[in-house]
Amino acid sequence: MAITRGFRFQVPNFREVFPKDLILMGEIEPLIKYNPDRNAMPEQRRDFDPKTGTGTGLLMWKANVTDPTELKANRASFALWFIAEVVPIPQAEESLPGMRRLVVEGLMAEPKIAGQGDFKYQSYQFYATGIAGDNSGAKGNRPVADKAA
Incomplete structure (x- = not known):
């Protein structure tokens, strides 16, 4: 198959x-690598797969977001991952404490299976390269598909 995992x-x-x-609910935080050793220093994840050698090598950041148009409550909130060397900074004012409107740039989607048991469904992991209106230096990074060889 031409499309791989x-x-x-x-x-x-x-x-x-x-x-x-x-x-956006809360703050954008570093995406931390899984380490089975609880005493190990946390290490921020990079966009690179050592098995295939693909990815940008940029740092990854995690934002908890909600889609106001999603009708099913369990699918409305999800993690959006940013691929940028510096943390993207949202420019919108808080509409409620800890909540801001968010428009992202360089949006990418990766298909995945969600749910459990007999109740599995098609879902997506969303990635972005920046936030609209952000001038912190996070934007301007090329998305994974545009990376030069």
């Missing part, structure tokens, strides 16, 4: 997927 496809129009934007 871990394939991310570009989403050219953010508004087609999230017509009412996203709601």
Whole structure:
């Protein structure tokens, strides 16, 4: 099969997927690698797969977001991962304490299976390269699909 596990496809129009934007809940945090040793120092994850040698090598950041257009409550909130060397900074004002509207740039989606047992369904892991209106230096990184060889 030509599409392998871990394939991310570009989403050219953010508004087609999230017509009412996203709601950022809390802060954007570093995405930490899993380490079975609880006493080990936490290490931030990078966008690189050593098995295949693919990825940008940039740092990864995690944002907990909610899609206001999703009708099913258990699918409305999810983790959005940013691929950028510096943390993206949202520019929108807080609408409620700890909640901001969010429009991302460089949106990518990776298909995955979610749910458990007989109640599995198709879902997506979303990635982004930056936030609209951010001038912190996080934007401008090329997405995975555009990385030069």
